[in-house]
Each structure stands twice: as structure tokens, then as C-alpha cells.
Amino acid sequence: MDEFSGRTAVVTGGAAGIGRAVGRRLAREGMKVVLADRDAEALEATVGELRAEGAEVTGVPTDVSKPEENQRLADAAFDAYGAVHLLHLNAGIGGTVPLLDPDPAVWQRVVGVNLLGVVYGIKAFGARMVESGEEGVIIATSSGAGAEGTSYQSGPYAATKNAVVSVVESLYGELRDRKANVRAALLFPPLTESSMGNPRVEQWLRDNGVPTTLMQPEDVAELLLDGVKRGRFYIRINETENDTLFDGRLDQAFFEWNERVTRGRAEAQIADTAPDGHLW
Numbered sequence: 655m656d657e658f659s660g661r662t663a664v665v666t667g668g669a670a671g672i673g674r675a676v677g678r679r680l681a682r683e684g685m686k687v688v689l690a691d692r693d694a695e696a697l698e699a700t701v702g703e704l705r706a707e708g709a710e711v712t713g714v715p716t717d718v719s720k721p722e723e724n725q726r727l728a729d730a731a732f733d734a735y736g737a738v739h740l741l742h743l744n745a746g747i748g749g750t751v752p753l754l755d756p757d758p759a760v761w762q763r764v765v766g767v768n769l770l771g772v773v774y775g776i777k778a779f780g781a782r783m784v785e786s787g788e789e790g791v792i793i794a795t796s797s798g799a800g801a802e803g804t805s806y807q808s809g810p811y812a813a814t815k816n817a818v819v820s821v822v823e824s825l826y827g828e829l830r831d832r833k834a835n836v837r838a839a840l841l842f843p844p845l846t847e848s849s850m851g852n853p854r855v856e857q858w859l860r861d862n863g864v865p866t867t868l869m870q871p872e873d874v875a876e877l878l879l880d881g882v883k884r885g886r887f888y889i890r891i892n893e894t895e896n897d898t899l900f901d902g903r904l905d906q907a908f909f910e911w912n913e914r915v916t917r918g919r920a921e922a923q924i925a926d927t928a929p930d931g932h933l934w
């Protein structure tokens with residue numbers, strides 16, 4: 655997609671962090687932006703902030719783990735603007751609990767938001783976007799934990815972010831088979847400063863052998879926009895984007911680590927060994 659001005663975007667988890675930065679960036683491209691978030695107060699504040707910058711923004715309080723609230727969000731967006739061109743299913747929460755802990759509550763919560771939130775979003779918007787005939791893209795936010803190896807200390811998070819990859823790959827296939835004018839894409843943010851990422855997490859990851867660099871939500875918004883413009887499916891920072899968008903801010907060691915872990919997982923499956931090489 656290379657036309658943004660006058661078109662409509664919907665971003666979930668839009669009141670803070672990456673979603674807020676994406677909303678702001680798309681509004682600067684001239685898009686009409688609908689932000690959805692469970693935190694109604696933060697949402698109102700973000701909408702006010704972006705409007706003060708001249709953006710056309712609406713906020714719809716939404717809990718993405720509830721199918722009927724996704725439906726209400728889609729109704730609000732289509733009623734207001736007639737079409738949705740860019741849907742960013744970005745709302746997500748962390749989840750760290752040992753599997754040996756007998757309480758299922760964290761799993762239920764994280765699956766509800768990170769996995770079912772994406773599925774319900776696709777169900778509420780997907781068919782309507784396709785049937786409108788308008789050009790569109792549906793992007794879901796995964797994570798490094800969903801792409802490179804398994805963050806086993808955060809089982810619910812890693813499992814749901816892995817599942818998001820699978821869901822959106824299936825969506826890609828369905829849209830391709832239908833020759834739809836709507837594409838699917840996956841966003842893999844690097845470690846990003848937000849309620850989920852901070853210098854302490856960066857240090858912890860480095861101490862555990864992950865040569866990561868803390869990026870800003872605005873960086874991720876830039877990455878997403880560039881990826882959508884170039885029609886990428888896996889929108890992540892590879893060495894090309896590191897050079898063209900971020901002046902080489904990510905350490906070369908990060909890409910080497912990433913490749914080793916990604917290959918390690920595939921090789922462990924082929925060689926029928928255990929996941930020691932890619933658990934982190």
C-alpha cells in the first residue's frame with residue numbers, strides 16, 4: 655500500500671506505547687485513525703494529544719478479548735468512515751508464570767488478549783474489508799518471543815506470540831486464495847521502551863546472551879509504515895532496515911544471534927534433538 659492520505663486505520667492497544675506511536679505516525683500520513691484500547695482514560699488522553707497535533711482521531715474503548723467489543727469497534731469504524739484500509743491488531747499483555755504452577759488464570763488472560771484478541775479482530779473486520787473491494791492490510795503484532803526461539807520463562811507470552819504468527823500466516827493464505835485486495839502482515843517489534851520494555855529488561859536480556867538494543871515506539875511506527883509501503887509480510891528489522899531506517903543502531907551481534915537461534919530451532923526439529931540451542 656502506498657496511498658495513506660484520506661484512508662482509514664484502526665489500531666488496537668492504541669492508547670500507549672507502540673500503538674499510540676503507530677496511530678500518530680499514520681495520522682501524520684493523513685490517515686483517519688481509530689484507536690481502540692481497554693484503558694479508557696489513557697485512550698481519551700491519547701486522542702486529545704493527537705487531536706491537538708491536528709490529527710483526525712477517534713477513540714473507541716475496547717477490550718479485544720471480547721468478540722462483541724471487536725464487533726462494536728468494527729461497526730464504529732465502518733459507520734464513521736465507510737471503509738477500513740489498515741487494521742493493526744496490536745493490543746497485547748505480558749505473561750510470565752511457570753507451567754508447573756497449577757493456577758490457569760494467567761494463561762486464560764494472556765490467551766484471551768494476545769491470541770483471541772487477534773482472531774476476534776480478524777473476524778470482526780476481515781470479511782468486511784475484503785468485501786469492500788478497497789485495498790487493505792491487516793497487521794498483527796507478534797514479538798521476538800514469537801519468532802526467534804522460546805522465551806520459556808514467559809510461557810503464555812511466547813506461546814501466544816508464536817500462535818499469532820501461525821494465525822496470520824493462515825490469513826495470508828486465505829487472502830491469497832481469494833485473490834483479495836487485502837493483505838496480511840506480521841510486525842515483530844524489537845525490544846521497545848513501553849510498559850513492557852525498559853533498560854532493565856534490556857540489561858536482563860543482554861545478561862542472558864541476547865545482544866538487544868532498546869528502541870523507541872516511534873522507531874517501530876517507522877518500521878511498520880516502511881514495511882506496509884514495501885508490501886512486506888514479516889515486518890522486522892533486518893540488516894537492511896537497520897541501515898536504511900535506524901543508522902545501524904542495532905548491534906551486528908543481534909543479527910548473528912537471531913540467525914543462530916532461528917536456524918537452531920529448525921535444525922533441532924530436523925535432527926530430532928531437544929530445544930536447548932534456542933531456548934532463551
Ligand SMILES: NC(=O)c1ccc[n+]([C@@H]2O[C@H](COP(=O)([O-])OP(=O)(O)OC[C@H]3O[C@@H](n4cnc5c(N)ncnc54)[C@H](O)[C@@H]3O)[C@@H](O)[C@H]2O)c1
Pocket residue numbers: 666667668669670671672673690691692693696716717718719744745746747748767771795796797798842843844845846847848849850851
Ligand atoms: N515493548 C516491547 O519490547 C515489545 C516487543 C515485542 C512485541 N511487543 C508487542 O507490542 C504490542 C504493544 O505493546 P507495547 O510495548 O506498546 O505495550 P504497552 O503496554 O505500552 O501498550 C499496550 C496497550 O494495549 C492495551 N491493552 C492491553 N490489553 C488490552 C485489551 N484486552 N484490549 C484492548 N487493549 C488492551 C493497553 O492498555 C496498552 O495501552 C504488544 O502486543 C506487545 O506484546 C512489544
